[in-house]
Amino acid sequence: MENATLRSTWKSLYQVAPQQLQKMSQVNGVVSAFNANIDAVIKVSPELLLKWVALLGADLQELMADGPRTITVPQDVLRGFLKCFSTGSAMEWLVHDESAFQWMRANIGYDRLQMGGQGGIIGNVLSVCGAKQVFVHCASLPEQQAKLFLDRPNLLSADPQGKPAPAARIAREADLPLIHWILEFDKGSSLEIGGEIVRCPKSNRFIATWDPQNFRLAIDPAFHTLIQNARGVETVLLAGYQMLSHPLLDGASGLARVDESMQVVDAWRKQHQGLCVHFEFASTQDKAIRKHLLDHVAPWADSIGLNEQEMIDILEVAGEEIFADECRRDMHGTTLFKALEWLFSYTKAKRIQLHFFGMYVTIQAKHHATPIETTRDGMILAATIAAAKAGTGSIEKEENLLWAHGREVADVALAELLAIATHLGDGTPVEDLMLTGVWRGQAFDVAAVPTILIDKPITLVGMGDTISSLSLIGAR
Numbered sequence: 001m002e003n004a005t006l007r008s009t010w011k012s013l014y015q016v017a018p019q020q021l022q023k024m025s026q027v028n029g030v031v032s033a034f035n036a037n038i039d040a041v042i043k044v045s046p047e048l049l050l051k052w053v054a055l056l057g058a059d060l061q062e063l064m065a066d067g068p069r070t071i072t073v074p075q076d077v078l079r080g081f082l083k084c085f086s087t088g089s090a091m092e093w094l095v096h097d098e099s100a101f102q103w104m105r106a107n108i109g110y111d112r113l114q115m116g117g118q119g120g121i122i123g124n125v126l127s128v129c130g131a132k133q134v135f136v137h138c139a140s141l142p143e144q145q146a147k148l149f150l151d152r153p154n155l156l157s158a159d160p161q162g163k164p165a166p167a168a169r170i171a172r173e174a175d176l177p178l179i180h181w182i183l184e185f186d187k188g189s190s191l192e193i194g195g196e197i198v199r200c201p202k203s204n205r206f207i208a209t210w211d212p213q214n215f216r217l218a219i220d221p222a223f224h225t226l227i228q229n230a231r232g233v234e235t236v237l238l239a240g241y242q243m244l245s246h247p248l249l250d251g252a253s254g255l256a257r258v259d260e261s262m263q264v265v266d267a268w269r270k271q272h273q274g275l276c277v278h279f280e281f282a283s284t285q286d287k288a289i290r291k292h293l294l295d296h297v298a299p300w301a302d303s304i305g306l307n308e309q310e311m312i313d314i315l316e317v318a319g320e321e322i323f324a325d326e327c328r329r330d331m332h333g334t335t336l337f338k339a340l341e342w343l344f345s346y347t348k349a350k351r352i353q354l355h356f357f358g359m360y361v362t363i364q365a366k367h368h369a370t371p372i373e374t375t376r377d378g379m380i381l382a383a384t385i386a387a388a389k390a391g392t393g394s395i396e397k398e399e400n401l402l403w404a405h406g407r408e409v410a411d412v413a414l415a416e417l418l419a420i421a422t423h424l425g426d427g428t429p430v431e432d433l434m435l436t437g438v439w440r441g442q443a444f445d446v447a448a449v450p451t452i453l454i455d456k457p458i459t460l461v462g463m464g465d466t467i468s469s470l471s472l473i474g475a476r
């Protein structure tokens, strides 16, 4: 099949995006929990990095060495950054020592503050897309945080009395601002390390997180009451578990915190019949937590979302080292799809969506309540809006949402589709999947959507959150 033919086929399939966006107004109630925070974003040039290296009297070569993925001294910030910069990957490391955070505060600075945390980002996205009520959980909500929420009547959180109020207008002044540093870097910039040139292969970001509230997955009791009493809640989107450690910094059990949060959500399930619980995996560095999420939260959720790096991390804690290595060497359609099949059978999940460069692919259990074509249409909406986010830098205004509508999907994206179609067809590409993006198998159904790619994305942070939440909520 010619790529030109395929591109025009997919352009037609993508025509559904505006219609799917309109259907967002049928969404009665969504909960976005648990993490909202402030992101301090800065673009880090090699010169800026070298300035910090000099300030700390550090050695670039030593900073390239492997070590624990946490931050206890300022050098660790540079070490984490270099790891991401040299491989073009995205990671989040937790700052476990307040003095390292104070060093960042005094020396790193930022270009802008923006909404952060899966919960906060998803809250804003679903609100601008027009869901009737979006309830967003905030472990902390001082004015500095509230100002980052869109000031829209459909975006609600709990006021101190447990009553719903626009999140942008609640200011809980005693609360601590939770600030995460997002260090962005550009593809192609380079550093000389030990006589060798290290060139960054892909624009991405490193996140250094200091967040005492979310480190213990603090849940606002007023919000819990609010959700118990709310009407029309259909879906809960969960994230924020990646900030836990086991044990917690105060010595208590991190695993128990996960279980307690599940009890809270189970109480919501009791109140709201048929509630769909989606779990967003996120970059979870603590291996005990990661394993617990895989074994307990993933099978308990109705839907799971993750990216390729998170998939590899999962294989690693499941004892599938060889498979993890295979994925690391080949982060593409065939290998990653095999990993997705593995995860589907390991967790017995009803729906899992994996996104990676150029491709979103969802595996759904047979006889799922959402037809597989509808799932595909939700993914098309997500791909259109994610491209708008990358291309315009902000989707806070409704008029930006369909910015990318009418663009063609990328050739590299079609190559990923071909890889998956070839795998499913045992060596001969399944034509149906290529032309419609859906495939029905014996054990599961598949929706695969090649994406529109933006050459020089203005922003990348929060992309995965937008993709996972809109794919699910936009499938109707």
Ligand code: GLC
Pocket (backbone or CB within 6 Å): 035, 037, 038, 039, 092, 115, 116, 117, 118, 180, 207, 209, 461, 462, 463, 464, 465
């Ligand atoms: C993590 C980070 C947060 C960032 C988000 C983006 O939640 O803690 O700072 O905004 O990822 O996906």
